[in-house]
Amino acid sequence: MSDLQAPSSLEEEHRELFRELVELESEGGETGKAVKELLAVLEPHFEKEESVVMPLLGALRPLSDGKPIRNPSEAMSLYKRLSSDYPKMLKEHAQVKKLIESVRMAAAKVEKGRALTVMDGLEHHAKVEEEVLYPAAMLVGAFAKGKAKAKVR
Ligand SMILES: [Fe+2]
Numbered sequence: 001m002s003d004l005q006a007p008s009s010l011e012e013e014h015r016e017l018f019r020e021l022v023e024l025e026s027e028g029g030e031t032g033k034a035v036k037e038l039l040a041v042l043e044p045h046f047e048k049e050e051s052v053v054m055p056l057l058g059a060l061r062p063l064s065d066g067k068p069i070r071n072p073s074e075a076m077s078l079y080k081r082l083s084s085d086y087p088k089m090l091k092e093h094a095q096v097k098k099l100i101e102s103v104r105m106a107a108a109k110v111e112k113g114r115a116l117t118v119m120d121g122l123e124h125h126a127k128v129e130e131e132v133l134y135p136a137a138m139l140v141g142a143f144a145k146g147k148a149k150a151k152v153r
């Protein structure tokens with residue numbers, strides 16, 4: 001089995017956020033409309049994270065146990081993709097933050113407390129990614145690349 005499997009805890013977090021957002025969207029009104037716009041950016045963004053960032057993070061545990069990465073070439077191609085997508089992904093976060101503000105404004109008018117809580121959760125999610133998960137995924141990729149280079153020598 002590949003080491004490069006998304007950690008289930010992270011997949012679950014995405015699924016839960018997505019479920020809550022779809023629910024808010026389905027309630028309609030101004031808040032639902034704002035959530036729909038947010039989802040249009042967030043859905044492809046989540047997909048990219050699940051196919052590029054999360055698989056690299058799956059290798060954190062075996063690596064921290066001192067085990068070598070079982071599929072370094074796959075890790076390196078993910079690393080290459082993440083390196084080139086990184087600026088775009090941060091831009092998407094900036095876009096998401098703006099859209100979160102629109103949802104908050106719409107929700108505040110109708111006292112939608114739950115929408116505000118979901119927005120707090122989503123904002124925190126993006127912050128954890130920027131501060132911890134994206135850099136950790138980059139480290140895994142850089143480590144795999146270093147190992148592969150060492151092997152060639
Ligand atoms: Fe995410």
Ligand SMILES: [Fe+2]
Nearest residue numbers: 045049126129
């Ligand atoms: Fe994200």
